[in-house]
Amino acid sequence: MSVSPGSSMRTPRRRVAGLGSARSGTGHFWLQRLTAIGNLLLILIALPIVIAAAGQEQAQVVAIIGHPLVAIVLLLLLFSICFHMRIGMQVVIEDYVHTEGLKVLALIANTFFTIAVGSAGAFAVLKISFGG
Amino acid sequence: MAGAAERPLSPHLQIYRPMLTMMMSIVHRITGVALYFGTALLVIWLLAAASSGQAFSTVNGLYGSWLGLLVLVGYSWALIHHALGGIRHFIWDTGAGFGPGPRELFAKLTIGGSVALTVVMWVVIWLVKG
Numbered sequence: 001m002s003v004s005p006g007s008s009m010r011t012p013r014r015r016v017a018g019l020g021s022a023r024s025g026t027g028h029f030w031l032q033r034l035t036a037i038g039n040l041l042l043i044l045i046a047l048p049i050v051i052a053a054a055g056q057e058q059a060q061v062v063a064i065i066g067h068p069l070v071a072i073v074l075l076l077l078l079f080s081i082c083f084h085m086r087i088g089m090q091v092v093i094e095d096y097v098h099t100e101g102l103k104v105l106a107l108i109a110n111t112f113f114t115i116a117v118g119s120a121g122a123f124a125v126l127k128i129s130f131g132g
Numbered sequence: 133m134a135g136a137a138e139r140p141l142s143p144h145l146q147i148y149r150p151m152l153t154m155m156m157s158i159v160h161r162i163t164g165v166a167l168y169f170g171t172a173l174l175v176i177w178l179l180a181a182a183s184s185g186q187a188f189s190t191v192n193g194l195y196g197s198w199l200g201l202l203v204l205v206g207y208s209w210a211l212i213h214h215a216l217g218g219i220r221h222f223i224w225d226t227g228a229g230f231g232p233g234p235r236e237l238f239a240k241l242t243i244g245g246s247v248a249l250t251v252v253m254w255v256v257i258w259l260v261k262g
Binding site for chain 1: 165
């Protein structure tokens, strides 16, 4: 059975549903703001700790980072920051890279970079906290 | 894009006279991109601490060198500027502060505040840690 384009059972409204930009824009905006709040709060706690630890011997730095509360703050910070980085860079790429192939490659690289950086940082913090 | 309608584009940067608020928007984006790569510096430091004493002293030496400290000062300014810019956006999100007076004031507070806080932070670091 062949259906000519003009005689589909689907309504014009149904055919375009979900295809437009209105599908995820609000979620993107919300996540940007949500992670921004997370970044602000966590940076306020983490920055003094990192500054206090900076420049000291490895054993002392490990003792500071290995404290459960510090480790949890650093893990949350990495998580929040990397989410924020990914969606922020996504907007920058979409604004400036107009060649379709290059844009898709840049978006893939963005996802890989942010997940790699976040995972590496989380691994380091966990290894230190678990005494490795 | 093939088949796209020939719609007029909205005017972009080159058509406007440079304004402070426009510059702040651009700087917010540039500091965001810089911080994106700057996160790698934090992670390298964490990885070095998790690896060995030797790896850590190498990274410590690099970050503590003149060039390293210069990068860290720039990094901290970018972080503070982007954070203040973010707070500005939170105020705008409530619908407040869009008038000519407030938005110019926010721009000046973001620049002045970011420089002042960066200087204060590094003076405190220098006084406490030598």
